[in-house]
Amino acid sequence: MRKDRKKANLPSLNDLIEKFSQEDVIAVMEKEYQSAPAKLIPSSLIDDTPFIKEVVVPESTIDTFAAGLQEKGFYNPLVVRPKGDRYELILGRKRFLGAKKAGILSLPCAIVEVGDEEELLMLLADTRDQRDTNVVEMALICEALQRDFGYTQQTLAELSHQSRSQITNILRILKLPSSIRQSICLGELSYGHARALASLPEKEMGELLDKIESEKLSVRDVESLVRLEKKGHVTDQQKLLLDAFPNADEVSIQAKSVTFRFADVKAKEKFIKKLLKSRKGS
Incomplete structure (x- = not known):
């Protein structure tokens, strides 16, 4: 992999880890983009990033961003990269969805020339630094880095400021059915509940999910029920x-x-x- 990077004139893995493991890397980048002249791009020419497209943003969040943009406009430009005659969104997804909801036709954008790997690292750093980190989003990004670029769980742990065991648990979330992953994205199910469910077969998973919703079970309750379920087998x-x-x-x-x-x-x-x-x- 290092030889391939050298041939393609790409940054070394060590350089990328050092850069993107810094806590303020996205804030520093956004400051640079804020001071540089932004280009107005029609929203119809910007596509959502494919890496986290399945992550559903709650309608209430989109409405909040739409109202804020209508009232105050854009404080920071969106970050996009060119894709043929169109653009692919990298940073600013909630603002992008809010702008579309508000009917804003042209969006200020900073255009960056990066490949898939660097886009994923930008997304990971951004997700890591958000207060309301979406665990499904982090899982999808980590899986893509692991699958497409051979990142180890230890490297992903360094980049996301998590332990290796936490990364293992986060990746397990992707074994859950899409309906359950959507419930996590919408805030209807906590990560703790989902982590406990992930160790069960799909049928038992669905039954326990119904129980969580109807009986308002705590994470500890669910973990105890999962242990009992496993003991039955x-x-x-x-x-x-x-x-x-x-x-x-x-x-x-x-x-x-x-x-x-x-x-x-x-x-x-x-x-x-x-x-x-x-x-x-x-």
Whole structure:
């Protein structure tokens, strides 16, 4: 991959990681774009970014942005890149959707020449730095970087200021049906609920989702129900181990080994503490 970068005269992976792992990278970029002359581009010539197109923005959010743009206009230009005789949006998606809702026909844009990889890194840094980070958005971006450019989960963790186990859990969200991912985007389902659901087969997932909505279950309630659901599909030996060590999510018993799996690092640490405590007591 490094050789390919050199041949194509692209920045090295280390340079990209150093640049896009900085907390204020998007703010600095937007400041530069703000001071440079923006080009007015017809909204009909701008396409949404394909990488996060499936992420639904709540209608109430779009209405808020539409009202703000009608009243105050654009503070920062949108960031786009040329695509043939059209443009592809990179940064400013909510403003873009708000402008379309408000019927604004020409939008101020900063035009940048970047490839798919750098666009994804810009999107990841922007998503990471937002207060209302959308976990589905982050999952889609991380998956694209992993699939198309060979990024490891450790590298994605550095770029997104998360732990490696958090990246693993975020990527699991993409295993959920699109209807559940949409519920997360619309704020109808929390990331904690979704993370617990992601470990179930699709049928049980749907049944538990109905229960979450009808009974207003907390994340802790859902995690407990998921454990019980999993125990219904395990052997007596596995059940005994899961009962003895409730912090474990799964246990696999082989001829010469026993493997425990955990939802996160915290659960693993609790398991180890309990194991050490039981050893001291024996």
